[in-house]
Ligand code: ZN
């Protein structure tokens with residue numbers, strides 16, 4: 232019994248999301264007296280009156296949309312004799328340990344006002360409220376208060392100020408509140424950075440931008456976390472020009488469309504996909520293209536059956552797309568550089584690509600890329616976890632202390648832990664240049680400030696050449712290195728709180744192995760305290776090192792030679808007709824001498840090699856392109872019968888199972904020579920890899936009794952493989968775990984690193 236009075240302490244995302252006004256109105260409705268205020272941990276409520284218990288029960292049920300309650304503690308007290316209910320001044324170090332909301336897409340009520348010609352914010356590109364708008368991208372410091380955001384320079388007008396201070400208003404303490412009178416404004420610039428008045432004189436810059444896009448021009452548009460490059464996705468010439476200027480030969484572009492019904496014109500949208508598209512995180516969702524009917528420009532996602540689509544997430548996007556249509560929206564950057572987010576740089580860096588710039592004067596403090604996701608078997612399967620998701624922490628079962636996990640090199644994401652919370656960073660990008668490294672360092676400083684946590688130890692990948700590793704080794708903190716694929720598997724354990732041993736399958740492109748070789752086709756057995764490598768793909772030299780990743784024909788030859796000997800070149804394969812065998816001979820000589828030929832057990836390279844042998848890709852323009860096309864080719868054959876006999880051979884060697892692909896490669900070569908449909912061969916290859924997983928998992932279970940399987944690594948972005956493996960494993964009674972909260976690629980390994988650090992430090 233609460234004796235009619237209680238103190239309620241709530242933690243979680245309860246600041247900056249309209250929680251106090253919600254508490255205030257709920258208390259008033261129930262005739263309670265008392266007060267509510269923010270403190271360093273979250274929200275504290277003193278409530279007294281006849282209906283206190285009912286009030287406590289209603290708090291989690293009716294909490295505002297963006298709120299997330301992690302804990303709610305109630306302490307019964309003697310009534311203090313409050314006369315009314317009030318929102319009181321914050322106490323203590325407000326927000327010191329509170330959570331920060333990710334950026335949130337424009338909410339339905341703000342949208343209504345945006346398009347209501349009677350509303351004072353009609354057509355205002357920065358309309359927002361406590362339920363929506365920028366958060367993480369504009370916060371410079373904590374507590375979350377306007378003066379610590381990039382809105383600090385905009386003094387509120389009377390309208391905004393009144394709403395901001397009125398507890399009954401849905402903009403009460405909405406820190407980025409703004410309007411035409413007092414807030415940020417949009418401008419249109421030409422590609423020298425001069426204000427472009429438009430052809431209609433002083434036209435509305437947004438309308439002028441719409442006209443320019445309709446004419447097929449390329450615009451750099453300032454979004455929430457950085458600049459996009461945009462053009463009309465239905466205009467072949469415009470998309471081709473963007474591709475040419477961005478030097479992005481065939482990596483798919485994402486598209487933004489006005490609403491779901493527009494999306495359905497071009498793509499298949501299931502229930503789960505619709506939910507993802509409409510979520511207030513507004514990720515890019517991978518959808519299957521419709522083969523018939525209206526088509527986007529062919530250059531949007533050439534040779535790809537999937538299209539990345541998102542719905543508008545800022546008022547500016549809604550205004551630009553108000554008349555429908557589809558816009559290509561791709562990161563505003565040049566090849567591998569980070570996305571541009573600073574106005575002073577945009578003309579210089581993107582002037583060679585964009586014809587015009589749609590800019591505004593609300594500064595982006597943190598650069599954040601769009602997130603990319605897809606639906607898979609009743610859940611979400613992320614490819615990139617960034618805007619809309621970050622900095623919401625992943626909650627784990629263990630107290631991980633205060634650790635900084637540096638992540639990997641590609642698709643870098645670092646993580647900072649605070650007890651059982653793991654704050655995964657936004658997508659930093661490939662750590663291959665100084666700009667990205669700088670962004671990594673700034674991100675770490677920022678996270679430590681925002682979450683009021685100083686890392687007490689550092690965990691890094693063992694690869695000596697990773698910039699994140701080199702950086703980690705320079706820091707004056709206790710540090711520990713962890714193996715890349717063990718981190719992949721530990722990431723799955725972290726998501727599900729698995730203490731017990733699992734069979735871990737880590738398939739990816741590359742990771743530095745404990746023996747100094749490049750691993751990537753690995754099986755493990757154990758728990759996070761000790762994860763033993765039990766099986767791997769047979770080692771093979773990577774001819775020319777990194778060049779072999781960009782030129783899968785090299786792997787194709789290497790596998791054919793491994794399977795058929797040096798006479799493979801006599802085979803009558805379309806692939807070999809295109810290979811310059813003299814180049815191969817030179818390369819082979821280098822391999823013999825051990826020049827630039829590290830050994831690899833990578834499953835990603837096997838996919839590349841097979842894609843090359845099947846004649847898909849001799850060279851790739853982006854990482855994993857061969858595997859992507861191999862999957863899509865195989866999907867066309869899906870449904871046909873497949874070989875049930877395992878064509879991989881598992882050979883015991885020094886206590887390890889070594890997986891030989893010789894017979895499988897022979898079978899593919901024979902099939903090609905016999906004129907078997909390439910799609911059927913591609914499908915058979917996928918099925919064989921799935922069968923391999925089942926076989927090795929079965930052997931592991933036999934020796935250990937372990938029945939749980941964790942799948943991780945970039946290769947499992949291949950859904951055809953993943954779904955086949957899930958089906959086979961489940962049919963054998965295995966309990967299978969896959970990533971749901973972080974990507975299966977290297978964007979997720981910082982989570983596993985953080986868990987492994989617990990065991991090692
Ligand atoms: Zn709103």
Ligand code: ZN
Nearest residue numbers: 388391410413
């Ligand atoms: Zn205003």
Ligand code: FE
Nearest residue numbers: 739742945977
């Ligand atoms: Fe990896």
